[in-house]
Amino acid sequence: MVDKKKKRPIDEFPWQEYDKEEFKEKYPHLAKELEEEPGLVIEGYRVEEEEEEELMDFSGYNPTVIDFIRRCETDEEALEIINWMEEHGEITPELAKELRIKLVKEGVRSFGTKKEWGWYERHRKR
Template sequence: MDKKKKRPVDEFPWQEYDKEEFKEKYPYLAKELDEGAELVIEGYRTKEEYEEEAMDFSGYNPTVIDFIRRCETDEEALEIINWMEDHGEITPEFAKELRIKLVKEGVRSFGSKKEWGWYERHRKR
């Protein structure tokens, strides 16, 4: 039997495989599929759920991102970035990356706003 020449599109993951070809190409995955999953995922966390988890802040030193998340506007965030760079708290390279993200995506791209009392509400008791 003549095998037809495969095209690049034939390598996409949704293609159908002959069972033996699949076992040959992906032996460990085939074994997992044959034996069944050992790990069962019953759910996942969303970003908001993760942020709401209680944390231990003793000895925690806020990062530039923590300060940016306190800002209301892009202009305030830019002031924070400039100040942190001028005072040697962040590198010029990192400051540039933060500015680019700020211009392209806005202040909320760094995370939800941290209101007054955020650390008290999110600490382990």
Template sequence: MSARLAGCASVEVDREEFKKRFPHLAREMEERAMAISISAVRWDVEAGERLASSGSERDPWRGYMPDVIAFICRCDTEEQALEIIDYMERKGEITPEYAEKLRRQLKEKGLRSFGPK
């Protein structure tokens, strides 16, 4: 078993030793009881945090401001997504660097890597 974190060295841990030291965590990992599926990637941390914290229990749409990812998720084709990225970049809504990251993700991982429609 190997654990790797960004900016950290890899640590090798024997599976049996891990089970002895962390029995509850090992069981959860084996049973995948707390598994969460990730259906989208946001490169802009601030936009993701804004979106995650903007919800209200009574009105989930209160204060909702769709970002470039929200618009891309509504697209049917990669060509439409590229049009959205180009438009947002041209209008100054996203930086050229962020636009390039989005184009790369679209090319390498596909339209649905941004999330379901």
């Protein structure tokens, strides 16, 4: 009588151990990637930022380009803001270039969490 080990659902989880050759046979592309020199090094990552609870006095406050970008939903909207502000002399061409590079490389959320309608009212000193 052959004693077959009954597979349990946990046996199918990806963290199970593999023989190196079995792994190469089952996942050849992944095995190749793991054996190669790292091509992309991740130096850091962003986590969801918590909004500051500190209340501010906004009397006389003039929003910056970053404030306007944080209102955008998409990278395209942010690019429109950058272009408009540069064309109207609100920001320098050098700053516009830096902002475009950051936008292309990291996306609109890299400028901060989205400022929804009423943000200033919720964060002002009363």
